[in-house]
Amino acid sequence: MKYRSAFDIIGPIMIGPSSSHTAGAARIGRIARKLFGRQPKKAEISLYGSFAKTYKGHATDVAIVGGLLDFDTFDERIPQSFTLAKDLGMEVQFKIEESVTDHPNTVKIHLHDEKKELELVGVSIGGGMVEITELNSFKFRLSGESPAILVVHNDQFGVISAVSTELAKQQINISHMEVSRKKKGQMAMMVIEVDEKIDEFVLKKLEALPNITEVIVMVE
Helix, strand or coil: CCCCCCCHHHHCCCCCCCCCHHHHHHHHHHHHHHHHHHCCCCCEEEEEEEHHCCCCCCHHHHHHHHCCCCCCCCCCCCHHHHHHHHHHCCCEEECCCCCCCCEEEEEEEECCCCCEEEEEEEEEEEEEEEEEEEEEEEEECCCCCCCEEEEECCCCCCCHHHHHHHHCCCCCCCCEEEECCCCCCCEECCCCCCCCCCCHHHHHHHHCCEEEEEEEEEEC
């Protein structure tokens, strides 16, 4: 694994006790919140592997809920996240899973309210760094380190080219891109990490392209 700076090795500024089990867990929860776009009414959280075995001692559950409340890893409100979630009307349920996953620090988060539903799988890879590996059954890799665009679209010829061309017109540089589809010719998703923040004008341009059904912007 490549490190960008010494801070990736030392770890993030955080409310402890563990960079992987606490800070990483908070970051996964916060990414889920950002992708959902607002505070959910209900969060169903499944813990796997090491997360499932040590979540109480490392406050993994508290950290994930803090992330879902949009708290950063160093936010002093994280220890009170369960109480704050209840006060804000967010129902939280945890489930301990026994099945084996590819990474020991794995969590699946299912968020929903009256109008929207989202399911996300994330892993904490150490030092507070995370990867999102699945969103609504689409498999990909998203670090959450850079601004990102998730483009849901019909799997048709020219869609990927149209999106990349539009970003080039707006002078937005792509740093990482993946495409995932469930079946040829049906629904697909582009995951595009970029160097610049995406404003509302660019979002509208992308949404107006043929065969695009949804565009989700995530900024860390």
